[in-house]
Amino acid sequence: MSKYDAKAIQILEDAQAVRKRPGMYIGSTDERGLHHLIYEVVDNSIDEALAGYCSRINVIIHKDGSVSVEDDGRGIPVDMHPEKGKSALEVVMTVLHAGAKFDKKAYRITGGLHGVGIHVVNFLSEWLKAYIKRDGKIYFQWYERGKPQCDVHVVGKIENGNFVWIEDGHDEKFKYSRGTYIRFKPDAEIFETTEFKYSIVKKKLRDLAFLNRGIEITLEDERSGKKEVFKYDGGIVEFVKFLNEGYNPIHRDVVYGKDEQDGIIVEFAMQYNDSTSENLLAFVNTIHTVEGGTHVSGFRSALTKVINDFAKSRNLLKGIDSLQGEDVREGLTAVIHVKHPNPQFEGQTKAKLGNSEVKGVVFSIVNKILSTYFEEHPDVATNIVSKAIAAARARIAARKARELARRKGYLESLDLPGKLADCSEEDPERAELFIVEGDSAGGSAKQARDRHFQAILPLRGKILNVEKARIDKVFKNNEIRALISAIGTGVREDFDYSKLRYGKIIIMTDADVDGAHIRTLLLTFFYRYMPELIEKGHIYIAQAPLYRIQKGKNIYYVYSDEEKEEKLRELGNASVQRFKGLGEMNPQQLWDTTMNPETRRLIRVTIEDAAEADRLFSILMGEQVGPRREFIIQHAKEVMNIDI
Numbered sequence: 001m002s003k004y005d006a007k008a009i010q011i012l013e014d015a016q017a018v019r020k021r022p023g024m025y026i027g028s029t030d031e032r033g034l035h036h037l038i039y040e041v042v043d044n045s046i047d048e049a050l051a052g053y054c055s056r057i058n059v060i061i062h063k064d065g066s067v068s069v070e071d072d073g074r075g076i077p078v079d080m081h082p083e084k085g086k087s088a089l090e091v092v093m094t095v096l097h098a099g100a101k102f103d104k105k106a107y108r109i110t111g112g113l114h115g116v117g118i119h120v121v122n123f124l125s126e127w128l129k130a131y132i133k134r135d136g137k138i139y140f141q142w143y144e145r146g147k148p149q150c151d152v153h154v155v156g157k158i159e160n161g162n163f164v165w166i167e168d169g170h171d172e173k174f175k176y177s178r179g180t181y182i183r184f185k186p187d188a189e190i191f192e193t194t195e196f197k198y199s200i201v202k203k204k205l206r207d208l209a210f211l212n213r214g215i216e217i218t219l220e221d222e223r224s225g226k227k228e229v230f231k232y233d234g235g236i237v238e239f240v241k242f243l244n245e246g247y248n249p250i251h252r253d254v255v256y257g258k259d260e261q262d263g264i265i266v267e268f269a270m271q272y273n274d275s276t277s278e279n280l281l282a283f284v285n286t287i288h289t290v291e292g293g294t295h296v297s298g299f300r301s302a303l304t305k306v307i308n309d310f311a312k313s314r315n316l317l318k319g320i321d322s323l324q325g326e327d328v329r330e331g332l333t334a335v336i337h338v339k340h341p342n343p344q345f346e347g348q349t350k351a352k353l354g355n356s357e358v359k360g361v362v363f364s365i366v367n368k369i370l371s372t373y374f375e376e377h378p379d380v381a382t383n384i385v386s387k388a389i390a391a392a393r394a395r396i397a398a399r400k401a402r403e404l405a406r407r408k409g410y411l412e413s414l415d416l417p418g419k420l421a422d423c424s425e426e427d428p429e430r431a432e433l434f435i436v437e438g439d440s441a442g443g444s445a446k447q448a449r450d451r452h453f454q455a456i457l458p459l460r461g462k463i464l465n466v467e468k469a470r471i472d473k474v475f476k477n478n479e480i481r482a483l484i485s486a487i488g489t490g491v492r493e494d495f496d497y498s499k500l501r502y503g504k505i506i507i508m509t510d511a512d513v514d515g516a517h518i519r520t521l522l523l524t525f526f527y528r529y530m531p532e533l534i535e536k537g538h539i540y541i542a543q544a545p546l547y548r549i550q551k552g553k554n555i556y557y558v559y560s561d562e563e564k565e566e567k568l569r570e571l572g573n574a575s576v577q578r579f580k581g582l583g584e585m586n587p588q589q590l591w592d593t594t595m596n597p598e599t600r601r602l603i604r605v606t607i608e609d610a611a612e613a614d615r616l617f618s619i620l621m622g623e624q625v626g627p628r629r630e631f632i633i634q635h636a637k638e639v640m641n642i643d644i
Helices: 014-020 031-050 088-094 117-123 198-211 236-243 294-313 356-376 378-408 439-448 471-476 478-487 513-529 531-535 561-571 587-595 607-621 625-634 636-641
Strands: 056-061 067-071 125-134 137-144 153-159 162-165 179-186 216-221 226-230 255-261 264-272 279-284 332-339 432-437 454-459 504-508 539-542 547-551 554-558 575-578 602-604
Touching: 014 117, 031 056, 031 067, 031 117, 031 179, 031 198, 031 602, 056 198, 088 117, 088 125, 088 137, 117 125, 117 179, 198 216, 198 226, 198 236, 198 279, 236 264, 236 279, 236 332, 255 356, 264 356, 264 378, 279 294, 294 332, 294 356, 294 378, 332 356, 356 378, 432 439, 432 478, 432 513, 439 454, 439 587, 454 478, 471 478, 504 513, 513 531, 513 539, 531 607, 547 561, 554 561
Parallel strands: 056 216, 279 332, 432 454, 432 504, 504 539
Antiparallel strands: 056 067, 067 179, 125 137, 125 179, 137 153, 153 162, 216 226, 255 264, 264 332, 539 602, 547 554, 547 575
16 A cells, blocks of 8 residues: 555646546536537627627537537636736636626626636637637637647737638637637546537527527537528517417417516516426526526416406315416426526536525515516416416325235335346446337347346336326336336335445437437436436437448448548448437347447436427427427438437
């Protein structure tokens, strides 16, 4: 054993510290952590917008795997820092906890909290370029894995809106004549994957455009040629309408309110539809708090109180003592956005708001605005109360259904489903459950698996659409009962995390439209009945290959049309086999490509993924013809590979 003395105490430089423990700063090094890099850079531009200095942001995913983020804000300062003796740009890019967001002089409201965002992106990138356009000049600094490769210096100037380079080696294409331009390439030494997904970036930027009324955000993907512009003058009112596509609203107008108390700005928008689910998105300083927090608690408490007060004042609660929170939230689509000068998040990834004072502020503002709205719009309030009363009666009926299901053994059956091929591993953390589409693929998977730690549950056909079914019907469905029994936790009020039988629950479906549909149905089930499994990172999607390419004795599996074309360019002529489904693969191929932990590609499902799948499902399977038609027209060319 080595000697434990002062020499054993390591002092890591900022870059070393971040690179050694990246998960502490960006949550993970998987696909989710990779995309978090873009969010950190974009959030800096959004902070400029919140401060009133930026109106346009341009994001480009480049062909070389790098990403650039450009804004038309003030530009990061480049003059000498009084304490560090170097350019403020270099300090911002290389020193942890350095920034202009602590004393609230340069920024009153920010998404950044700990001052680690842009530095962490720098430290976890193979290289990063920073161009600052200020005072008619273009300043530049280049970094490799967080270390400056040159001093901050002028490389160009701006004359009559044109960019004139005065130093060779620069060919960046700028869109705005002022502001900050950051281009970075994630480090493959750090991340499990360095391939950015357009759909994931798009959702983040679209949300930001909704939350920042009038801000124009452009997203371009050089790999595919896709380009979209997001700009919403209606702000979160348009956000709620967007989320409600595919549903039937029970009142025409979106209820909107905004006010400020104790320096905290609260903005909310809401509209009820005829579904049985709640869709509440909560944000703090444009940061999506996927795990909620005190602002969500305040909003829900106020909503329950106002609806109960109105119902009792109009004598509408016949046979019911009072409406519970779950009753008044059924069919609710809402967005709440709180702007706080000093938000206290839990963790660097900002998943949950912890400020205790926010609950009371949100409750007070929502209670006041919503009470006034209900008094002025009694017809809308009556519709909402009627739906909540129907939900209360359904809750009582569902409780009886659960009790009946429990008595009949639907929920806590000691017998595992007969179709389940279980594994021998008893430690849930090491055990995996593959949910496989169809008996054919299930047979291959059972032969391919490592039976020590991999269990297989084949499902026959498409499972029940839980979005439209009451809980008593859900419990009677054989495929869902098999799922509940295999996973072991129970659902909703009966959910018990300690009884989880598998640390990884992997959805494995064909790479076609039917497979995407089944995947979406399963995600909707988990999102509505076992959300904790998604929140804690237990749900995954297996990526099956689309093609098998062979040249001589060498075999390659590729997972997209782009990968296929790139591989064919590299290899020249090869035989190409297109996999139409998992059942076409023999057990060895299935193991090599989709099930072997050493070679497979898994995507961890997040709450955002599940929420988006739920929204798309409501569009594709709902009763609203218009939104479904628009969606199909928009995605007609990519129908074989719709990325749900």
